[in-house]
Amino acid sequence: MTIGIPRAFLYYRYHTLWETFFEELGLDYIVSPETNKDIIARGTSHAMDESCLSSKIYTGHVDYLIDKCDYILIPRIASFANKKEIVCSKFQAIYDVIKNTYREKELKILYYSIDVHNKETELKAFLKMGKFLGKKKTQILKAYYIAKQAEKTQKMIEINNQKNVLQKDKIKILIVSHPYNIYDKYVGEPILNALKEMDCEAIIGCVVDEKHAREKAKAITPTLPWTFNKELVGSIAIYKDQVDGIILVSSFPCGPDSLVNEMIIRKIKDKPIINLILDAQEGTAGMETRIESFIDIIRLRKEKEYEEDKS
Amino acid sequence: MKKTRVNFPRFGSYDICVEHIIKSGLDCEYVYAPPITKKTLEIGTKxxxxxxxxxxKYNLGGYIEAIEAGANTLIQVGxxxxxxxxxxxxxxxxxxxxxxxxFINLSNGNFKNPITFYEEFKKINPNLHIKKLAQACALAVKMVEVIDKIEDYIRQNVGFEKIEGSFDKLHEEFLEDLRDINDKKELNLLSRLYMKKLKKVEVEKPKNPLKVGFVGEYYTIMDQYSNHYMEKELAKKGIIIYRWMNLTNSILNPNTKEVKQSIKNYAKYDMGxxxxxxxxKAIDYAKEGCDGIIHVKSFGCTPEIDTMPVLQRISEDYKIPIIYFSFDSQTSDVGINTRIEAFYDMIMMRKEEKKK
Structure with a gap:
């Protein structure tokens, strides 16, 4: 039996957890390829016109996996934490959206649901999923804890690597973006490449201790309800003083980001910020120009500060 | 000290109920923003x-217009x-x-712990009388129910009035009188009086009129300005309009469990x-023999976008036409009317076909 994992949305948050879990249970899996033109085209033709670019990309990855595996992994998340936190309803709905979009194909979906408000924890969800896959409880528990450990280690390594990058004597730009946008080969990587070309280092906001970041976000914007956005806002508080500028990256027309980016721009006044909106249009020239001029301004400012310090 | 003059965003006819809470419950003045116009949306969008x-955008534009009209305290819900x-x-x-x-932000409150709302209301009037506030809230809830009952009746009959404008006139009078209500007894009398008056309005219903159900996003479906008075436009063509979504049904008696159960062939989870x-409701309208369904939402409304693949399946299964409208600040009346005309022609023809 082979499980297909769409390389989109929560993949970027959970791939270590999922992959280790399936490996420990001795299950085969495939991951859809990096986003490319074909996947975007598939997503655009099957997803609703008005849905966000990221969910079109997700649909494209699911579409790619159809007929290439036995089950497609499509989890659903309604809430992670306390009563005051929610996630974008897209993550609540995605299972049923895909199910209805591809009803005639009768997709076989491997699913789990996390809804902490209703006492459906991650552990419970994985136990259910493991049982569905025909595994014993002890086996599942063992696989889950190993996978959790792997996830934790992976995160620690990422944070440590980022610490090293923060030491570098280069212009550093904090990227505030959902991981599924900035790590996406097709829509996000061009931004990282543009920064590299200008000899800048990218500091990735979501590479952060999530819980700590969520705590930090409260001071900046107390009623912000979305867990993922809280982590991103918190990352600004954590990394801001070590970077020279901030780039906000959102896919069009992301609901939570539409409000949160505005709040960030209005509240964070001591660092230059730009807001990049990703859409499915071809060509990255416009975006590169914006990044270039943004970096130029930061450079000029830095030189000026340096001159002033000298005199 | 400055007098507290409170405003709440316009939303259907419900601001009368908020006015009641502010005036009777909190002893403060209530300021109405001018009726929503294109300008409201322009200010909001800007x-x-x-x-x-x-x-x-509507809310923000409305706040600014309310401030210009003298409001100094604004309320937003969560x-x-x-x-x-x-x-x-x-x-x-x-x-x-x-x-x-x-700015009173009820998002600071927590439904599990109502005392937190009390804290928010205290910001409006530090000397508030909790019993008075509770009474005012209770009456406001009843007012919501009466508004919904009256408007439901109008929706289902306004398309067939013999003298054009009769229902609108009564509706306006009703809202005017509702403002002066002080207690439950008065409210009950008013409700009965207007139901009687409404039933007296002469209507000419054909034997088997067209029926259309409305579904969609909370604000846009309930606020007539936001949906470009679509209900009325349709009703005028001689159609019975059904719209379950109102505050009574969605907040006061939601019955989530039953709803979840009834849609399980289409959705495994609560989609937000x-x-x-x-x-x-789309399933219900289809089963109840409506001739078409209209889905309305504001542009980019994620939960409602996500219902669309489901609605498409319902449309296939029950062979019922569904038309989708998305509103933003650019939406023009002309575009909407053209699509409504086409939709009307289509359901009309289908009905004729069926008769044969």
């Missing part, structure tokens, strides 16, 4: 982030979608614009915000 949902974050951002935007107002109700 000061809002680009692709935020349209209700945000909600389970983007609405939950409206308040904090709107407060910030108004502050950045230089308006010196008090009002998605469950949209799906449930």
């Amino acid at each position: 000061n809002s982030p680009d692709f935020v949902c349209t209700p945000f 909600g389970v979608c983007r609405l939950g974050y409206y308040g904090e951002l709107q407060e910030r935007i108004l502050k950045d614009l230089g308006y010196d107002v008090k 915000a009002t998605a469950m109700y949209t799906i449930k």
